[in-house]
Amino acid sequence: MSSTTTSNNADPAAIRAAREAKEKILREIRKAIIGQEELIERVLVALFAGGHILLIGVPGLAKTLLVSTLARTLSIKFKRIQFTPDMMPSDITGTEVLEEDHATGRKQFVFVQGPVFTNLLLADEINRTPPKTQAALMESMQEKQVTVGKKTYPLEEPFMVMATQNPIEQEGTYPLPEAQLDRFMFTLWVDYPKDDELKAIVKTTTSRGLGEPQAVLTGQDVLEMRRLVREIPISDHVLDYITRLVTATHVKKPGIPDVSKKYLEWGAGPRAGQYLALGAKSRALLQGKLQATVDDVRFVTHAVMRHRIVTNFAAVADGVSADMVVDRLLESVPEAV
Numbered sequence: 001m002s003s004t005t006t007s008n009n010a011d012p013a014a015i016r017a018a019r020e021a022k023e024k025i026l027r028e029i030r031k032a033i034i035g036q037e038e039l040i041e042r043v044l045v046a047l048f049a050g051g052h053i054l055l056i057g058v059p060g061l062a063k064t065l066l067v068s069t070l071a072r073t074l075s076i077k078f079k080r081i082q083f084t085p086d087m088m089p090s091d092i093t094g095t096e097v098l099e100e101d102h103a104t105g106r107k108q109f110v111f112v113q114g115p116v117f118t119n120l121l122l123a124d125e126i127n128r129t130p131p132k133t134q135a136a137l138m139e140s141m142q143e144k145q146v147t148v149g150k151k152t153y154p155l156e157e158p159f160m161v162m163a164t165q166n167p168i169e170q171e172g173t174y175p176l177p178e179a180q181l182d183r184f185m186f187t188l189w190v191d192y193p194k195d196d197e198l199k200a201i202v203k204t205t206t207s208r209g210l211g212e213p214q215a216v217l218t219g220q221d222v223l224e225m226r227r228l229v230r231e232i233p234i235s236d237h238v239l240d241y242i243t244r245l246v247t248a249t250h251v252k253k254p255g256i257p258d259v260s261k262k263y264l265e266w267g268a269g270p271r272a273g274q275y276l277a278l279g280a281k282s283r284a285l286l287q288g289k290l291q292a293t294v295d296d297v298r299f300v301t302h303a304v305m306r307h308r309i310v311t312n313f314a315a316v317a318d319g320v321s322a323d324m325v326v327d328r329l330l331e332s333v334p335e336a337v
Helices: 012-029 037-049 063-074 131-143 195-205 219-231 236-247 258-263 270-287 294-305 313-318 322-332
Strands: 053-056 078-082 094-100 107-113 120-124 145-148 151-154 160-165 186-189 264-266
Touching: 012 037, 012 063, 012 219, 012 270, 037 063, 037 160, 037 186, 037 219, 037 270, 037 294, 053 063, 063 078, 063 120, 063 160, 063 219, 094 145, 107 151, 131 145, 131 160, 186 294, 219 270, 236 270, 236 294, 258 264, 258 313, 258 322, 270 294, 294 322
Parallel strands: 053 160, 053 186, 078 120, 120 160
Antiparallel strands: 094 107, 145 151
16 A cells, blocks of 8 residues: 555545535536536635636636536625726735824725635636736735735635636737746636537526526635545655656657657646645545545646646647647656656
């Protein structure tokens, strides 16, 4: 039996309760969202792992509806920011305003919170706002706090950012640099619905609809689930596999797969390994399993790796995407050596 990095402290009853909680959330989400089963599961994996998500998809694929529906099922505070080129950092974080105390006549600066002070923040079309405003959001994502002037204000937990991007219209946008993309645990592609799903969407949305999602968990429940994720054991065997996956993208390392040598400019950093492990643990918990497995790692690999590897000119010339490179890595990197 392979050794584990943590003792098996996870309570089997708590794990069963976590899986039941996931099923309750899915039942409520399905009242508003048809299809997108794997997408929704990966969103829940990131939520309970404590990570942020970048959703990429063309308009009209229910990205905003998915985020708002998730907020309703969790009974947490939800706010939405529609990013525009003229937004300033204070439009996100908040600002200090001068107020007069009518009783004493004295004036003082009072901090007025911005929309980032919430539990679940939808950052719509994040690439349409300038880098300075993007950077203000990144601080809140990484540090779970906001700095205005000389004061720092902590954000309420749980806190999660789900940002969206439209891959079609790139004119007048501000693409996130790799260092900022690295702040997101997952990048998820939102695909078109299947034929039967599209038919069901058209039928239900042009009649009475599916129903109104109800809250089944609280913010405190989310924090408890995040604590449980950290208690899910992961064996050295699985950790070795994660290490091989990440180092297989390091272009200067001898013995890496040919696909990395040929098509990668830069590989994934340590945060990729951290998120592969956390994602695998979270998925294992939601599946009701007592420990994370290689299959759980594989389930989250594309979401973790696609925005952490940089393809080169040869990849562009050959029409090879980051997802194709990840496909080849999953085929070539062995589970055990």
